Amino acid sequence: MEQPHRTAAPVQGAEPMVSFRNVTKSYAAGHPAVDNLSLDLDRGAITVFVGPSGCGKTTSLRMINRMVEPSSGTVLVDGKDIAGQAPAALRRSMGYVLQSAGLLPHRTVLDNIGTVPRLNGVSRRQARTRARELLDVVGLPASLATRYPSQLSGGQQQRVGVARALAADPPILLMDEPFSAVDPVVRAELQQELLRLQQELAKTIVFVTHDIDEATLIGDKVAVFATGGRLAQFAPPEELLRAPVDDFVAGFVGRDRGFRSLSFRPADALPLHSAATATLGSLADAPAAGWLLVIDDGGAPVGWLPPGERSTAGLLVGGSLFRLGSTLRLALDAALSSPSGRGVAVDDAGRVAGLVDAEDVLKRLETGRAG
Amino acid sequence: MNIIELVAQWFADPAQWSGPAGIPVRLAEHLAYTGLTLLIAGAIAVPIGMYVGHTGKGRIAVVGAASALRALPTLGLLTLFVLLMGLGLMPPIWALVILTIPPLLAGAYSGIAAVDPTLVDAARGLGMTEWQVLAKVELPNALPVLLGGLRAAVLQVIATVAVVAYINLGGLGRYLIDGLAISDPVRMFGGAILIALLALVVDGILAVVQKFAVSPGLADRRRRKRRETPTVGAVQGGM
Numbered sequence A: 001m002e003q004p005h006r007t008a009a010p011v012q013g014a015e016p017m018v019s020f021r022n023v024t025k026s027y028a029a030g031h032p033a034v035d036n037l038s039l040d041l042d043r044g045a046i047t048v049f050v051g052p053s054g055c056g057k058t059t060s061l062r063m064i065n066r067m068v069e070p071s072s073g074t075v076l077v078d079g080k081d082i083a084g085q086a087p088a089a090l091r092r093s094m095g096y097v098l099q100s101a102g103l104l105p106h107r108t109v110l111d112n113i114g115t116v117p118r119l120n121g122v123s124r125r126q127a128r129t130r131a132r133e134l135l136d137v138v139g140l141p142a143s144l145a146t147r148y149p150s151q152l153s154g155g156q157q158q159r160v161g162v163a164r165a166l167a168a169d170p171p172i173l174l175m176d177e178p179f180s181a182v183d184p185v186v187r188a189e190l191q192q193e194l195l196r197l198q199q200e201l202a203k204t205i206v207f208v209t210h211d212i213d214e215a216t217l218i219g220d221k222v223a224v225f226a227t228g229g230r231l232a233q234f235a236p237p238e239e240l241l242r243a244p245v246d247d248f249v250a251g252f253v254g255r256d257r258g259f260r261s262l263s264f265r266p267a268d269a270l271p272l273h274s275a276a277t278a279t280l281g282s283l284a285d286a287p288a289a290g291w292l293l294v295i296d297d298g299g300a301p302v303g304w305l306p307p308g309e310r311s312t313a314g315l316l317v318g319g320s321l322f323r324l325g326s327t328l329r330l331a332l333d334a335a336l337s338s339p340s341g342r343g344v345a346v347d348d349a350g351r352v353a354g355l356v357d358a359e360d361v362l363k364r365l366e367t368g369r370a371g
Numbered sequence B: 001m002n003i004i005e006l007v008a009q010w011f012a013d014p015a016q017w018s019g020p021a022g023i024p025v026r027l028a029e030h031l032a033y034t035g036l037t038l039l040i041a042g043a044i045a046v047p048i049g050m051y052v053g054h055t056g057k058g059r060i061a062v063v064g065a066a067s068a069l070r071a072l073p074t075l076g077l078l079t080l081f082v083l084l085m086g087l088g089l090m091p092p093i094w095a096l097v098i099l100t101i102p103p104l105l106a107g108a109y110s111g112i113a114a115v116d117p118t119l120v121d122a123a124r125g126l127g128m129t130e131w132q133v134l135a136k137v138e139l140p141n142a143l144p145v146l147l148g149g150l151r152a153a154v155l156q157v158i159a160t161v162a163v164v165a166y167i168n169l170g171g172l173g174r175y176l177i178d179g180l181a182i183s184d185p186v187r188m189f190g191g192a193i194l195i196a197l198l199a200l201v202v203d204g205i206l207a208v209v210q211k212f213a214v215s216p217g218l219a220d221r222r223r224r225k226r227r228e229t230p231t232v233g234a235v236q237g238g239m
Helices: A055-062 A089-093 A109-113 A114-119 A124-137 A154-166 A182-201 A210-219 A237-242 A246-251 A257-264 A280-285 A328-337 A358-370 B003-014 B023-055 B059-070 B074-085 B092-113 B116-127 B131-169 B173-181 B185-213 B216-230
Strands: A019-025 A036-040 A045-050 A072-077 A094-097 A170-174 A204-209 A222-227 A229-234 A278-281 A292-296 A301-305 A320-323 A340-344 A354-356
Touching: A019 A055, A019 A278, A036 A055, A055 A072, A055 A204, A055 A222, A072 A246, A089 A094, A089 A328, A089 B116, A089 B173, A094 A154, A094 B116, A109 A114, A109 A124, A109 A154, A124 A154, A124 A222, A124 B116, A154 A170, A154 A182, A154 A210, A154 A229, A204 A280, A204 B092, A210 A237, A210 A257, A222 A237, A229 A246, A237 A246, A237 A257, A237 B074, A257 A328, A278 A280, A278 A301, A280 A292, A280 A301, A292 A354, A320 A328, A328 A340, A328 A354, A328 A358, A354 A358, B003 B185, B023 B059, B023 B092, B023 B131, B059 B092, B074 B092, B074 B131, B092 B131, B116 B131, B131 B173, B131 B185, B131 B216, B173 B216
Parallel strands: A045 A204, A045 A222, A094 A170, A170 A204, A278 A292, A320 A340
Antiparallel strands: A019 A036, A019 A072, A222 A229, A292 A301, A340 A354
């Protein structure tokens, strides 16, 4: 279930973890892949690089661990110019997750996860102990430890990829389209998992994607790249949706950005209407007029009965639920998807707390604008 | 008596199994020449093949040279080396080395070059040095193809080492050359059977080694690949 968007928790006032200073990357022919990029990435926050293909987002990511060398400009990590650092050691100091997972096919899951600690000189036994802990951290069963990558599903491979990136406990994670090769259901799972992990770990994460929905969901801040390697806008996701700086960004974030921007607005002051409810056992005693919300003995919603219909055969199920304390987007969605036109609000225990009205959501937006 | 019975009798003769011209000694000589040839050829071909596979540099030169070497006639090469260097152990060994390089080179080169580039990229991104990429990623993943090249080379050397008997050295080839000289088809047949058996047994041993040396994680992939594209079939040339 969608939570109200986390507010960024970067260490305020601290030096940025990664800084691009006038970085340009040109290949022999044609336009630059990255054009004069200047960008500061906050510590402990997720920064997403998003844009269409060929916009330089992956190139920019790969300049952070020197997989790509800038043609001009400097990249600073933790305040230090990386141009003078040994590439292999620099890369081992950062976690790296790739689109294809990039697991070593000849090594077991456990030894894949332990790759970087082993490169750092940790004993095999210690590396495996650490790898076992990480299996749990990324939500994989211990029984997968001795499997080989070819025996895993795409989603499991990506989790192993994340575990491997975390193994040496680096302060920075570089994630290059890590979830784009898995199906939408697994992707949504992995996204939520990443957000959960990040709340515990507070790494500085750089995340590349071409999917604007993923960007606004995952990112504390989003850098939108335009074709030609130009940074078009760098802002928190809600600002990106509310105030795109130009036509390119507006076009890229999409037509329904107004609706999606509701995700960033808490629904705390939304009025709740009382609901006519009845349990399945007491339908006969319920008033015949108006919509009736059927609940179970614990108070959780079961479905709606239209006016005049008072038998379980006419029960209409469906409609999303609005959990109190979540966002206006969910409140509006609950109302729009409800058979009765009013959304069901539930409390943390899943019991019916009242009904929400689409009109109230709109009114709430009006007052927000006035204030 | 037909030839089969005569050959059986030849094998049964206890005189064949002792003395400096007995089967055990000839077998040991044959294996020693084979081993020496493979050692020298491997020391030359495998590093070059790995270098070319890893860097992609000199690919065309290597493929061209390997094909050219494969086209050389064995006996002509042997004669040439003996004429240039005189009699002794090393001239024929060098001739054999030149013939053994192509399959080893092709196996090492194509094995390393066929490793998925995204895998190599990932290994670098994790912080492996070039040597570590080669030793920990490319080599283990190239092993099926590399060992395939080795097996092709071993079969070829065991068969070809027989020619060194032509210039007074030992090995199982003696039975062929001597049998030819005194028109003794039974001895020739016996020698041919011994060489064929040796080749089969050594290849069987290498097959077992390959099974244990290659990571089980590559087993599925290898089977898939074999169905899709013939990888080392092309390097198995005869004499």
